[in-house]
Amino acid sequence: GAVVSQHPSRVICKSGTSVKIECRSLDFQATTMFWYRQFPKQSLMLMATSNEGSKATYEQGVEKDKFLINHASLTLSTLTVTSAHPEDSSFYICSASPGDRSSYNEQFFGPGTRLTVL
Amino acid sequence: GDSVTQMEGPVTLSEEAFLTINCTYTATGYPSLFWYVQYPGEGLQLLLKATKADDKGSNKGFEATYRKETTSFHLEKGSVQVSDSAVYFCALYNFNKFYFGSGTKLNVKP
Numbered sequence: 001g002a003v004v005s006q007h008p009s010r011v012i013c014k015s016g017t018s019v020k021i022e023c024r025s026l027d028f029q030a031t032t033m034f035w036y037r038q039f040p041k042q043s044l045m046l047m048a049t050s051n052e053g054s055k056a057t058y059e060q061g062v063e064k065d066k067f068l069i070n071h072a073s074l075t076l077s078t079l080t081v082t083s084a085h086p087e088d089s090s091f092y093i094c095s096a097s098p099g100d101r102s103s104y105n106e107q108f109f110g111p112g113t114r115l116t117v118l
Numbered sequence: 119g120d121s122v123t124q125m126e127g128p129v130t131l132s133e134e135a136f137l138t139i140n141c142t143y144t145a146t147g148y149p150s151l152f153w154y155v156q157y158p159g160e161g162l163q164l165l166l167k168a169t170k171a172d173d174k175g176s177n178k179g180f181e182a183t184y185r186k187e188t189t190s191f192h193l194e195k196g197s198v199q200v201s202d203s204a205v206y207f208c209a210l211y212n213f214n215k216f217y218f219g220s221g222t223k224l225n226v227k228p
Contacts (some may be wrong), residue, residue, distance in 0.1 A: 004161060034216075043122065043218040044207070093161070105150055105211040109161035 004027050004096050006110035012118055018045075021079045021113045023094030034107060035067070038091040050077050051067055052092035084117045096110035120145040124219035125156045131198055138192040139222045141182075141208035146220070149212035151175075151184050151191040151198070165193075173174045176217050198226045 003026040034074040036044040050056040050071035058064045095107040124141040150169045154162040166175030171186035180195045203226045208219040
């Protein structure tokens with residue numbers, strides 16, 4: 001089946017630094033990638049949708065200058081948490097879809113990245 | 119807005135026991151419904167889905183029926199195995215977006 005990887009799996013950083021998380025589709029081309037955030041014992045919340053070669057679409061309440069998303073190729077999207085603070089500590093999950101909007105319901109998920117900001 | 123509510127865990131069962139994980143939803147229009155499973159250290163994997171009312175999704179012995187009248191999509195399995203231990207997420211897909219429940223952890227003891 002389709003595989004999506006994330007790197008790193010865990011990261012600990014100091015407050016005020018920036019952290020980059022990579023999401024790769026390993027055996028298919030991902031027209032669209034999605035970034036989710038999960039708080040403990042809560043559901044996954046969609047942060048943004050990114051299409052290769054264009055700007056990401058952010059969900060209401062998500063700061064686009066805080067969470068920078070780049071989808072430079074059909075197999076790679078990156079999420080950069082800028083000037084991270086302890087409240088940004090969370091589990092970040094990406095997913096990838098091989099198709100256009102008509103097939104967004106077909107998403108393949110990465111294993112997630114645990115971010116801890118000290 | 120659209121949302122999904124599923125039973126809190128963890129759920130602990132003995133091997134070969136019957137499993138039910140409840141899931142109810144709130145949505146406008148005609149959403150599709152999904153169950154995803156997440157094993158330790160891995161991403162969410164699609165377990166089963168149903169795209170319209172009265173459809174039954176099934177896979178690996180798991181089943182769930184799309185009940186529009188009760189807005190539910192309960193996950194069931196007749197006889198669980200230790201290898202079924204994982205976190206299960208109920209989700210709905212509507213207007214190009216997924217909405218997930220909070221996940222239910224299942225522990226199956228030998």
